[in-house]
Amino acid sequence: MENLVLVGLTNVLSFTNIALILGGTLLGLFVGAMPGLSATMALALLLPLTFGMDPATGLSMLASLYVGASYGGSIAAILLRTPGTPSAAATVLDGFPLSQQGQAGKALGISLFASFVGGLMSGIALLTAAPLLGVLVLKFGPIELFAIAVLGITIIGSLSQGSVVSGLLSGALGLLVSTVGMDLITGTPRMTFGNINLFSGIEFTVALIGLFSIPQALVLIENAHGSQKIASRITDRLMPRLGEIRHLLPNIFRSGGIGIVTGLIPGTGGDTASWFAYNEAKRFAGDKSRFGKGDIAGVAAPEAANNAVVGGALIPTIALGIPGSSSTAILLGALMVQGILPGPNLLTDYGDVTYTLIWAVIFANVGLLAVGLLFTRLCVGVTRIPDSFVACAIITLCVVGAFAINNSLFEVGLMLGFGLFGYWMNKAGVSSAPMVIGLILGPVMETSFQQSMLIGQGNPGIFLTSPIAVVLLCVVAFSVLQATPFFRWLRDALCPRAQAE
Amino acid sequence: MQNRGAFAATLLTTLLFSGIAQAEYSAGDELKVLQGFKAGGGSDALAQLTQPFLRESLGVEFVNEYLPGATGGIAWTRLAKQAPNDGSVISITNTPMLMTNYLMNDAINYSIDELTPIANVVTDPGVIVVPKESPYQTVEDFFAAAEERPGQITVGNSGVGGDDFFSTIMIEKATGLSFQKVPFQGDGPSATAALGGKIDASFNNLGNVYGHIRSGDLRPLAVFTRERLEVLPDVPTLVEKDIDVVAGSSRGYSAPAGIPDQARQELIAAFEALKDDEEFQQTAQERAMNLDILTGDAYAQMMQDMEEQFAEIWDEIKDEVNE
Structure with missing residues (x-):
């Protein structure tokens, strides 16, 4: 085993591989920075190019593209209020306010540093723990996944800025929209109105592009005649200050941990992890009031998490051949194209290729720090363009991105529909973030619930047979209860002293 | 793109x-x-x-x-x-x-x-796999358990309408047994659930589970082909067991x-x-x-x-x- 680790390291250290890792990272940055082009899509795009390459080289390039795109997403999120990738959606909340306050450089620097640390953590976790952690993955069956999804739904409560009721409404809308398409258990089409394009459900990316990008573009156009642009210029230094970093490190480590664990669980990826990490950062923060208004902790948390997902998601992929996210599913496809069958033998029979891939992830993160420092400055160019042009560019990219998902105009129309709806929500003061959470977790929750009920012969008691699920559901019960007046009343009644605080 | x-x-x-x-x-x-x-x-x-x-x-x-x-x-x-x-x-x-x-x-x-x-x-032949800890050593054990507890043996498939879903029904019809069918979103998740022992068996396709079979984490009980497969010479076909089911994803x-x-x-x-x-x-x-x-x-x-x-x-x- 030790031997294979070293073989992998020497493989990576060839000139071609290092060059391709840097190239992949840079390409990832570009793709990630473009709204609507996700890491998954970029990987799919690049996959055919690797067919002719040596397996280790091809995979190294794909992995570094994945790493680059995970950071790249935050560039657009911070400068344009448009998440470049779904997993950067949480970064918008604090990143964009920061750039409005003229601190875009600081936000990007923190994002880059958090991405680097998160990614490095997950790379090391991958290297040391892949064979061990792989075992954990199998503990998560439908029952445990359901508990995870329910826990995720409780995030909605804490995400909604302003009125909790409008946040819950938005979340419920998301859950509702997620039920469109064929029922996964019976195959019955639901709310498709006989339209074949809706049979596979609404692509999450379509809704995301529409809800987050179009309203922003419309607002830009509305204000185009206004006096001047406020946002999106890096006027301050990119390198974060040591003091800030030291202050953020616990947050970054925690978020990195969240990212690794979320990546580990099949079916959940950077999008889920970043919201989780954001939420936890807020929960642990002393001063919660600054969140959503430009707190660097709110940038560091999701960015550390979504880069940590890369390594985390690769653990089940490598140790068991189970992709932890849609992007790693494509990496797995790349392995199969090279004639390498996914499965536990990836670490033994194909150990040289696999360990090269693991080392590539680690080196790509180091490369990311360098490439990011050089390239991020160039991104300012985007923001020097007048608002109306930026708005047009955003809409164009949205249309291209939506079209590229299924090569179909239907998705473009759907995206524009979501865009108008999101614009209306903006105006009505309803946050669209909970809707996105509902959209992500809805299908997971529904499917795992139905599967659990089938496995349990229709007896809901099945959820109490799994210790993991019981613990998770207890956490859910607690976090719901503590938000109700009942809990406050109970606390006041039980310990009157707490009232004084 | x-x-x-x-x-x-x-x-x-x-x-x-x-x-x-x-x-x-x-x-x-x-x-x-x-x-x-x-x-x-x-x-x-x-x-x-x-x-x-x-x-x-x-x-x-x-x-x-x-x-x-x-x-x-x-x-x-x-x-x-x-x-x-x-x-x-x-x-x-x-x-x-x-x-x-x-x-x-x-x-x-x-x-x-x-x-x-x-x-x-290409045809990826259907196969019944069970976790390595499973008590079922042979396809006979498996069918006997289903006979004893009808409708309670959980069997994963790749989703309603897929080949595994239909081959489960074909086997049910041919043997008179009944299984608890649990659909997953594809062959991969169905195999994962079997690996973790979350379901009793997965009706899958060989290409998806071959790595797990070779590493010993999943045990193949039967394949849905006419003849035994070269790569799995010890695994019987259902046809041998007088169950006329030949299926796969082509x-x-x-x-x-x-x-x-x-x-x-x-x-x-x-x-x-x-x-x-x-x-x-x-x-x-x-x-x-x-x-x-x-x-x-x-x-x-x-x-x-x-x-x-x-x-x-x-x-x-x-x-x-x-x-």
Whole structure:
């Protein structure tokens, strides 16, 4: 085993591989920075190019593209209020306010540093723990996944800025929209109105592009005649200050941990992890009031998490051949194209290729720090363009991105529909973030619930047979209860002293 | 994006096989392939396997167009209803999805009568796998347990309408047993659930679980083929156990109905030639794809038999599934 680790390291250290890792990272940055082009899509795009390459080289390039795109997403999120990738959606909340306050450089620097640390953590976790952690993955069956999804739904409560009721409404809308398409258990089409394009459900990316990008573009156009642009210029230094970093490190480590664990669980990826990490950062923060208004902790948390997902998601992929996210599913496809069958033998029979891939992830993160420092400055160019042009560019990219998902105009129309709806929500003061959470977790929750009920012969008691699920559901019960007046009343009644605080 | 990916793939194949292609195919020198699934999936793997070889023998450039959605239904509707039937457009057709799509949903209204089946290329045979800790050592143990506790043995499949779903029902009908069917979103999650012991067994496809079988984490109990498989010589077929179930997930190529006969013959001949192409056989073996080449009328017959069988099964069970 030790031997294979070293073989992998020497493989990576060839000139071609290092060059391709840097190239992949840079390409990832570009793709990630473009709204609507996700890491998954970029990987799919690049996959055919690797067919002719040596397996280790091809995979190294794909992995570094994945790493680059995970950071790249935050560039657009911070400068344009448009998440470049779904997993950067949480970064918008604090990143964009920061750039409005003229601190875009600081936000990007923190994002880059958090991405680097998160990614490095997950790379090391991958290297040391892949064979061990792989075992954990199998503990998560439908029952445990359901508990995870329910826990995720409780995030909605804490995400909604302003009125909790409008946040819950938005979340419920998301859950509702997620039920469109064929029922996964019976195959019955639901709310498709006989339209074949809706049979596979609404692509999450379509809704995301529409809800987050179009309203922003419309607002830009509305204000185009206004006096001047406020946002999106890096006027301050990119390198974060040591003091800030030291202050953020616990947050970054925690978020990195969240990212690794979320990546580990099949079916959940950077999008889920970043919201989780954001939420936890807020929960642990002393001063919660600054969140959503430009707190660097709110940038560091999701960015550390979504880069940590890369390594985390690769653990089940490598140790068991189970992709932890849609992007790693494509990496797995790349392995199969090279004639390498996914499965536990990836670490033994194909150990040289696999360990090269693991080392590539680690080196790509180091490369990311360098490439990011050089390239991020160039991104300012985007923001020097007048608002109306930026708005047009955003809409164009949205249309291209939506079209590229299924090569179909239907998705473009759907995206524009979501865009108008999101614009209306903006105006009505309803946050669209909970809707996105509902959209992500809805299908997971529904499917795992139905599967659990089938496995349990229709007896809901099945959820109490799994210790993991019981613990998770207890956490859910607690976090719901503590938000109700009942809990406050109970606390006041039980310990009157707490009232004084 | 995916168009660009396809372009890159074409460019790459052009670079790899830079012999001058001779325009032998009568319906033009460009052949569009509609793919009903995303780039990088199983259909794409088939395209990457066969098209470089066909490019040589037919002298055409392949243009892949990815139209994912409705489990292939969008691409196949386009093929049957809208694509020109001059031989310039073909599609990768996956069975049984091709038929179960329209059998199960009234809103999908193409049928195999509107297609010209060209050739089936690969078949991933069905297999019953159990976790290594499972008490069932043989398929007899497994069936005995199902007899003892009817409807309580949990069996994973890749989703309603997939081949594993239907093969479970076929086995139930042939043996009189009943299982608790648990659909997953594809073969991968179904195998994972079996690996973790979350379900008693998974009805899967060999290509997806072969790695786990070889590492000993999953135990194969039976395969759904006529003859035993070379790679798993100790695993019995269901046919041996007097259960007449042969099933798997197959992928091939079809054109719209009514294409010129000459074009059809040329396409069929190109696929026939793959049977004797050693380099092709070897490439397929390296990529763990189980070749099962059936051309022209034989492929059409295979589709018709399947349609008949599945229509009958679905007719019986649809009320139960939809409650």
